[in-house]
Amino acid sequence: MKAAVITFPGSNRDGDVAKALKQAGATVSHVWHADTELPGGTDLVVLPGGFSYGDYLRTGAIAGRAHIMDATRAHAARGGYVLGICNGFQIACEAGLLPGILVRNAHLKFVCKRQHLTVERNDTPYTSAYAKGQAIDVCIAHGEGNYIADPETLARLEGEGLIAFRYADAQGKVTAEANPNGSLNNIAGIYSQGFNVLGLMPHPENLIDSLVGGTDGRGLFESLVAAKAA
């Protein structure tokens, strides 16, 4: 698995996600946003978390139009993996890789806490290391994580099984109380139609070492490496 982690001005989780990928057995290269090509043989493009361009205009809007995003869209169109985490999810939506958009949290507050998610399906390249319906314990840290889409898009996402993760309680119950930001249907992450693009607001890369309190994030990176090997 050859991963290319894109660094935009204001990305700040590029190092953490690289560490998580290496731990799972991937080789990682770092790519600057103004580059026009991905390294040869790239299997996975990662749009990391952070505050690209200071969240100016709309979160992810300016990064979503960066030069490297043309190459990233072409990579996704060929069926290549693209993983957008937090600001990377916002960038993926703004770049047209995923439908819908992330807007200001409904309660207007930045949230930074541990959060459980349900794994909606485990037959995808990103989730084979988990059990279907498993409640995983990861972190969230965002001010604009409120996922919205028009009713037709939402119905299509639900109907085609493109919801990757939902905010839930520790028992895996998807409730209004467990929704930290007002996202429609408790959506924490979604897939593209081909399941090769995943965007999610939570940070699986935070929870990869028991030293920092948990390892539930590892499965996502291990799944990806296994998907490439398969």
Added chain:
Amino acid sequence: MKARVTVTLKTGVLDPQGKAIEGALKSLGIDGVGSVRQGKVFDIELATADKAAAEAALKAACEKLLANTVIENYRVEIGA
């Protein structure tokens, strides 16, 4: 040539910032405030003097960057 682009949220899109501003205006005792929706204004100077070219450039700017048409509408006004 100068232009002003106004970007507003589409009807029905939740605007928690507008709601908070609305609440603040009401708590200030300002009478008659029904509701508030927050938007953005961009004042743009264009090198061209050709109105049609300016309109085309501004439309492209709105569609490609200034507005996310999933949730936002835009309006372009071209001045002198």
